[in-house]
Amino acid sequence: MKISANVQNSQGKHEVTLQTNDNLHSITIPAKSTGLGSSANGGELLFLALATCYCNDIYREAAKRSITITGVEVTVEGDFGKEGEPASNIAYNAKVEADASESEIIELLKYTDTVAEIQNTLRNATAVTLSHIEAISTKLGA
DSSP states (O other), X not given: OOEEEEEEEETTEEEEEEEETTEEEEEOOOBOTTSSSBSSOHHXXXXXXXXXXXXXXXXHHHHHTTOOEEEEEEXXXXXXXXXXXXXXXXXXXXXXXXXXXXXXXXXXXXXXXXXXXXXXXXXXXXXXXXXXOOOOOOSTTO
């Protein structure tokens, strides 16, 4: 599975395009009120990625067990310090309603934590590489 995310930002414009294999779609995230940058910060989106991954994986793993889920709630919290410092104290809470016993749901919740790909990516400290940069000067005579 090949995944990509693209952000295009300029004064008053913020466009987000996501792609998984051939499935291309966009999500709406407004520009900052100042016009430049995203109204959502990277930490919020990182935590959203964790919550979304776990939520989607709950449904995936429940289907394998023939459990019908009627509701999922996931909250992710953590701390960011000074500029350039990584997040710390990341923890998440999950609540699931399903047509199964409490013990089956708890087992589903615990198992899903072990196979949630975004959680495992962070847990394994996967390298992130700046692979290409391009500078376009708008300065006259540059």
